Amino acid sequence: MKKKMGLVPKLIIGIIAGILIGSYAPEVLVKVLVTFSSLFASFLKFVIPFIILGFVIAGIADLATGAGKLLGVTTAISYGSTIIAGSIAFLIATLVFPSFISADVASSIGDPEAGMLGPIFTIPLEPMVDVTAAIVFAFMMGLGISTLRNHGKGETLYGMAMEFQEIVTKTLSTIIIPLLPIYIAGTFANITFAGQVWKILGIFWKVYLIVIPLHLIYITAMFFVAGTIDSKNPIQMLKNQIPGYLTAVGTQSSAATIPVNVQCAEKNGVSKQIREFVVPLCATIHLAGSMISITSFTVAVLMMNGMPHGVSVILPYILMLGVAMVAAPGAPGGAIMSALPFLPMVGIPSDGGLASLMIALYITQDSFGTAANISGDNAIAVIIDHLNDKWNKKSEKQKTA
Template sequence: MEKKKFKLGLVSKLVIAIVVGIILGSMKFIPPSALRVLITLSSLFGEFLNFIIPLMIIGFVVKGIAELSSGAGKLLGITAFTAYCSTLVAGSLAFFVATNFFPKFITPDLIEKVKGNVEPLTPYFKINLTPMLDVTSAIVFAFIMGLSISWLRSKNRGEVLYELFDDFEAIITNVLNKVIIPLLPLFIAGNFSNMSYTGSVFSVLSVFWKVFLIVIILHLIYVSLMFIVSGTYAGKNPFMLIKNQVNGYMTAIGTQSSAATIPVNIKCAEKNGVSEDIRNFVIPLCATIHLAGSMITITSCSVAVLLMNGIPFTFATVFGFIAMLGIAMVAAPGAPGGAIMSALPFLPMVGISTEIMQQLMITLYLTQDSFGTAANVSGDNAIAVFVDKLYSKKNKGEKVEEVL
């Protein structure tokens, strides 16, 4: 019997990268010239990341929107509207919690320490890898193509284009899984070695664990509220619904993928008494479009990074950012780390524009990505309970399969 090979997860690799980066940056006998080699490699990866992001937007968003044509108009509308509203509410809740709690430990003194005692090291060289499209062009193109393919498919056409972008999404996902995700620890190690060199790293870490804790608590509170609301509306015991979701939650933590958790999540919906046709439609769809957990994390991390850098912001600015991400991140959580990669182009909307600030965002997000995914998929089942009850009320006597 063959022994299973031990394999480190992404979070473990990131933690190791953070530790290695801190050690390398703090060792006085390592000359800055040697550290700059690591920082140069990290910078080159950053350039490649900026190159691939517009292609990621096209790969994820086009297919995500195009696939919406395959569902019933009424059922699709109810589910999509509910999922999007949930995403907006989750992001808004995270904003108000973050703005009220984070300033208690992100103080003016700490902001000064985050700036460091010396100037950060710079890479030896850059290759100036220019993206094929800028982010705005990629978004516009993705929406035009997605909506157009959706329209063509409603007329029994457009399958060739759909297959083309389906394959393109598979390519982008493969690049994400084989290049971006494996090299992220190098990227993070370079970032933390630079922060360690400047003397700001421990101030940053003192913020990290507190943000991490608050975000996970927020996930659990928000998902519980979703089950309480949907369970009460559907006349079901919310605490039994939460209990039935534990298996799906733990699976999502292990896989870090909404898509990979779909089969288990459908089983959870079955235990919750959701009708077969509704659960088979709502759960896979929400795995693509419901982003409450990811939005809580990204909004909280954004507020933390803005406070750490002393950048002013308002709810109106951040809400526009949340509303845009609710659409732009469609299908991205299906791949580990996909949500934050899709969010990177929109960070300048709230003032997170420098490479170091974006590196902080990536690190903050990825260290708890699995918990955000678990919140996403758990919320999917709460939506399924709600939609099942709402749809049965609106369509008494009409079979779901006839509508689908």
């Protein structure tokens, strides 16, 4: 049986093919590829509000199935960790990136979209609902369904939300994700034709050298915090996490890694009740690794274009992404797809060349971001298990008093 080629190799082939076509192919061929990318971008812009509706409604509504206090504390720790990860990434990017993305470099690159070829034709395809309306409606419905389910109602709406999520997931897995390499090839062909590709790639390999070690440092810090709280050896817990980390690197999916991650949590001494509750839940709501990557790439793109990238620009973006990426699809690149609608918050169009550049940069390291996400899940499981023990002991004392 033949083994299918993964998305990352396809994406790398797409980037190489795009650079070769942009360098050597006739202009008409570049325009054909650019036309495909333009049509794909229009479709992607049309689908984005449905991605928000499909995943945020189902993700928030699904939280009703948890056990009261455990659910609230796990969600709060997961969100807090994701925001802290993004904030650290922003701080590191602000301090380190200027060493290789100087004002001179930014001015030499200018606008990466300047000098690009336009499509041969376009098809007007406006989204059925705008992004802001989709976000507000998704929160209203998600919280409403969650409240109804806590009172024994809302199962019909919950079923509709979950089935709509399946439709969106199917659209991502059968249309958008498979066509991404061609879309990226068109973007890189156009950037190459405009004469900017080597300058841009010359910056981003340095960004990778910062982002991936930052993932590992953050995971290590999380296990040291968990070990301190629960009086466990963080080094041993990190060793126990290796199978989960490697599985996530191979699958690029938090969901697919859940069974292995539950076994890792067991080796770390997490009780059955907690590991079977926290690990699957955090697989959808804890995205510290993804946040580190997306924040870093966003700051780099903004710096390259000489655009504002201060705290007032990035912090609201991080706070929104921490919620918007809830229940990001298990397909590779799910986090960046969920983040696309919010790129305009920092001044990056969600359907242009800069957005496709962000997609390419993110997905080529998605394995490591996902591995950081799920490794952090088990550090949270250790903390929640410790807190649950304390609450149980306190409850038993109150009963016997």
